[in-house]
Amino acid sequence: MTQKPEAVFALIDCNSFYASCERVFRPDLARTPIVVLSNNDGCVIARSAEAKPFVKMAQPYFQVRDTLRRHGILAFSSNYALYGEMSERVMTVIEGMVPRLEVYSIDEAFAELTGMAGSLDQLGRAIRARVRQWTGIPVGVGIAGTKTLAKLANHAAKTWQTQTGGVVDLRAQASREWVLKHCDVGEVWGIGRRMKAHLEPLGIKTAWDLANADARNLGLQFSVVLEKTIRELMGTSCLALEEVDPPRQEICCSRMFGDRLSELAPLREAVASYTFRAAEKLRSQRSLCKKMRVAIRTGLFNPDEAQYAKGVMVNLPYPTDDTRLMTRAACDALERLYRPGYRYSKAEVMLLDLCQRGEYTDDLFAVSQPAAAERVMGVLDAINERWGRGTLRSAAVPAAPAWAMRRGLMSQSYTTRLDQLMRVR
């Protein structure tokens, strides 16, 4: 009988990903501190290492504008086209070097290295070097016997960057113990602020305290997830690599407007645009939806403005992914929600009660989506795939809406637009 090899995972995480992306095509910014702002230039959502001492995460832009200027920190609007493309490049490079990869978020991925021959520390360093050279993005690598420990190893690689060279292997007992003892329990994957507050009165302050707690007891007291976390910290792998995302159960498209909207017409454009985008996402995961929720609201924090927020649920006549039907339904819903005299700041379209195409069984007498609609949507997606998003739109969706988000500080689309490439003399 052959022994199953010990499980090994790596967590590869990009350092200050959004800020690093902004630097790839701007060598002049290599040492300039950078922050990236959320949609509508609202608040700080990413900071380069140099900016971290001066700006906190989630601080509103208008509050920190002076601090930024004083310290020579450059602010960028979020450029998701760029970040998405760079993320894909990073993940493709890593995919070529490991047997299996789970892309966990836009800037981190788990790799399973179980059974791989050779030095994994060297592999970690090779991944780091190649991603850096091929994409310009710095990454850290954490290696361990479980996903939870790999995540903590990665945190250690980041915290003690100069000592570790950005790669930490926690498979040896001694190094595991050292890192667990030096990490706050709040740094453990899945331990949020609320759970941390529950654990501290029990004397659990470090990751080491948690690893040595009674897994079963705490599991009963709090959740099975916590029990798994504790077992993973002790080196028993409970979480496997998830290579394929399960289709999402709901799809949401909501955005703030660049300026407040009072009239129905621009609101209708916004709702139609969000519906258009949501339906695209729906079709790309091959789902159909049975319900939609449309909501609008005014700003919530300005005491001088009248406030209004309301949503409505729409039942669709049959499970559908037809943009035209969904746009009609969403605009009808909007007309029922709309009250004149308010200054609206945000609209939201959510698709709910999703089912996978082919999985739902038609009631013998129920109406289902006509085949012609499927062909039209297929052509629509094919055209937009070939010539770029928004080439073919429903008439209700404007090409360049006046209400679009404020993104006054956005960098170029260096990788997705021929007219916006990096320019070199």
Next chain:
Amino acid sequence: MITILGPLSLSSARLPVYSFRVPAGFPSPATDHLEHAISLDELLNLRAPHIYLVRIEGESMVGAGIFDGDLVVVDRAIEPAHGHIVIAAINGEPLCKRLHRRGQEVALLSENRRFPPRYILDGDELQIWGVVTFSVRSHDPKA
């Protein structure tokens, strides 16, 4: 003799799919000679994660056939060597030049007599961003 292959994994490679009609009449003489369509993407390796497009401004590389407004294909996986045309940043300023590296002497050379060589001195910081593999220019007089 059995050869055990490794585990199958997903690949992004796209293989052409042909649909054959079962011939009721005369078989097409072309079916034996099907080949890939020509793809500039493949020639330039444009979809690889280490390939980037950069727009050139100015006349400093005209001797190498790279003109103002041309596109160049830049490969970041190639180890830069003496003689390569590179995208390089000197003290943060990105430039397209020919890399000269002989012993201790490192310089970025233009391919235009009006631009003198730029020697890399002690206080300078040189970062090679990538190696130019192809250039693309439009010959449309209206463009």
